[in-house]
Amino acid sequence: MPTxxxxxLAHTSAVVKERKATTNLAALEKKALAHTPRGFAxxxxxxxxxxxxxxxxxxxxxxxxxLIRADFDPPTLAKGFEAAGAAALSVLTDEKFFQGSLxxxxxxxxxxxxxxLRKDFMVDSFQVVEARAxxxxxxxxxxxxxxxxxxxQLRKEAQSLALDVLCEVHSAEELKRAVGxxxxxxxxxxxxxxxxxxxPELLFDLVKAMPANAVxxxxxxxxxxxxxxxxxDAGYDAFLMGETLMRQPxxxxxxxxxxxxxxxxxALR
Numbered sequence: 001m002p003t004x005x006x007x008x009l010a011h012t013s014a015v016v017k018e019r020k021a022t023t024n025l026a027a028l029e030k031k032a033l034a035h036t037p038r039g040f041a042x043x044x045x046x047x048x049x050x051x052x053x054x055x056x057x058x059x060x061x062x063x064x065x066x067l068i069r070a071d072f073d074p075p076t077l078a079k080g081f082e083a084a085g086a087a088a089l090s091v092l093t094d095e096k097f098f099q100g101s102l103x104x105x106x107x108x109x110x111x112x113x114x115x116x117l118r119k120d121f122m123v124d125s126f127q128v129v130e131a132r133a134x135x136x137x138x139x140x141x142x143x144x145x146x147x148x149x150x151x152x153q154l155r156k157e158a159q160s161l162a163l164d165v166l167c168e169v170h171s172a173e174e175l176k177r178a179v180g181x182x183x184x185x186x187x188x189x190x191x192x193x194x195x196x197x198x199x200p201e202l203l204f205d206l207v208k209a210m211p212a213n214a215v216x217x218x219x220x221x222x223x224x225x226x227x228x229x230x231x232x233d234a235g236y237d238a239f240l241m242g243e244t245l246m247r248q249p250x251x252x253x254x255x256x257x258x259x260x261x262x263x264x265x266x267a268l269r
Contacts, residue, residue: 004063008097009145012121015095020126032132032161038115040138040164041185043088044215048237052228053087055117055217056255057242058108060092061099064191069246078108080252081245085259090117090240093134102134109135117166121145125157138164138185143174148181155183166217175206179214186210187217187240207235225258 002010047053058081060072078089091108092100100120109116115137120127122139131139139158141151151167158165167183169175170192178186188206190199203218210216218231219240228239241255248254 005144008063008094008121009123011096012094013123016124016127019130020124023126025126025129028129028133032129035109035132035135037132037137037162037164038113040088040115040117040166041215043115044185044217044238047087048215051085051259052232053238054085054228054255054259055088055090055238055240056081056084056086056245056251057090057119057240058092058104059090059098059100059119059242059246060104061097062243063097065243067099068243074104074108075111077246077251078111080250081255082112082114084252084256086114086255087238088115088117088137090119090140090242091136093118093120102130105131105136106134109137115164122154125154128154128157128161128163132161132163136163138166140166140168140187141183142168143177144170148177151177151181155181168219169206170202172206172209175209179209179211184213185215185217187219189219191220203231203236204234207231210235228258 044053058074058077060069061067081089089108091105092098093102093105094100105118116135117138118131118136119140122141128139141154155165164185166185166187167178168187168189169178170189188203190202198221200221207216215238216236217238217240218236222239222241223244245251245254
């Protein structure tokens with residue numbers, strides 16, 4: 001029986017095939033080269049030395065929660081997050097399931113100096129070119145969505161365009177694959193993309209098997225400074241936060257308050 005992930009991947013593949021057929025690839029490649037990647041992985045490493053590296057997610061909706069934020073202006077959100085201390089941004093570009101777009105990524109990226117991740121279901125090298133053309137500095141690769149051969153193909157395309165890769169895992173077996181392929185930025189998503197159920201214990205279970213030199217990213221369901229401090233003590237460097245901040249009246253102010261609280265809590269230890 002097809003899972004939610006299967007459904008999303010099938011739809012994405014159809015949409016990408018259509019875009020490829022109607023896009024001037026030479027023009028897209030020229031636009032991609034006009035953007036100089038800002039070093040997503042290095043930025044997370046640098047910030048995490050002294051404080052939690054927050055990847056603030058610009059996210060309008062999700063398949064599991066529906067509309068998250070009606071007042072949705074990517075440049076305003078991006079600038080607010082940057083001013084509040086975000087290490088990087090993650091911008092949803094899937095249209096059907098998350099109400100995102102490449103235009104949202106381009107607008108957000110062009111408004112800030114910090115690096116941006118294209119958050120989408122990558123199924124074709126064409127999307128990697130699209131990502132840099134829209135101002136992305138990194139892409140997401142989901143281990144559950146691919147064979148190792150396809151993961152390697154997409155990673156090589158990203159490397160050829162000087163884009164970093166956030167490799168996302170949801171289980172011990174997927175983490176073993178990611179480690180074996182020597183990905184250097186690994187994220188643990190506690191939401192099972194096949195069922196959309198949350199398994200927060202995975203964050204603590206899997207970090208123990210992550211390489212010491214990898215940038216370790218905790219994803220999904222993070223709500224408080226206390227949770228971030230606990231996960232930082234467990235070994236994580238970076239923390240992807242979306243819905244918690246996007247539901248606040250002023251997401252940037254909410255991030256500033258969370259970071260301030262986090263610093264204060266850790267200063268007392």
